[in-house]
């Protein structure tokens with residue numbers, strides 16, 4: 001579903017992603033793990049087109065999107081839940097979700113979205129800025145899902161979220177995978193979370209992929225070693 005080939009990303013003269021190659025299939029959840037500053041956000045921003053590639057290619061469902069603008073990538077089936085969630089604080093919950101619906105031409109928020117996030121239905125008339133961190137994360141995921149993505153990118157969804165809610169977010173991602181034919185790519189530092197959701201884990205270090213495990217054969221101590229400073 002998603003194929004990334006020799007992707008390089010730079011800030012000015014400084015290359016931060018040094019030619020990474022990976023694929024993720026339909027109904028697969030792939031976690032990209034690494035410490036702060038290793039390049040996760042830069043990689044995700046380049047996948048959604050907020051940052052330009054300096055080299056390489058990105059294909060979604062066989063279609064090259066590496067030269068497309070972000071809005072075109074969304075139309076091609078890529079959705080992005082940014083680090084820090086970036087919901088609109090002055091719009092209501094319902095209005096926040098509706099901002100994602102232009103691309104999918106939905107007229108009404110689908111019932112399965114509120115089934116997945118009942119709290120958002122209860123709070124649909126509240127301002128987004130008044131929600132807790134965990135509720136805002138749910139809102140950001142709901143807003144991404146109403147674009148009907150083939151590939152859902154989530155950048156550090158557990159950041160700043162309390163442990164009990166982290167479990168809820170893991171459950172939600174597992175539900176989404178059951179409900180839809182989708183590829184989920186999540187960047188993370190919390191190993192318990194990725195162990196609850198990921199079929200495969202890749203470790204990124206200074207802009208290079210240095211390790212990869214399928215969930216059935218994850219070497220927990222090795223990955224912990226990569227994640228500790």
Ligand SMILES: Nc1ncnc2c1ncn2[C@@H]1O[C@H](COP(=O)(O)OP(=O)(O)OP(=O)(O)O)[C@@H](O)[C@H]1O
Pocket residue numbers: 011016034035036037038039040041042043083156
């Ligand atoms: N706007 C920028 N200009 C120059 N360098 C940047 C910029 N943003 C990030 N970097 C550098 O790129 C590298 C990768 O940063 P990035 O934010 O992608 O890492 P990360 O793994 O997502 O970390 P975090 O978990 O802290 O978000 C770091 O060395 C960082 O200093």
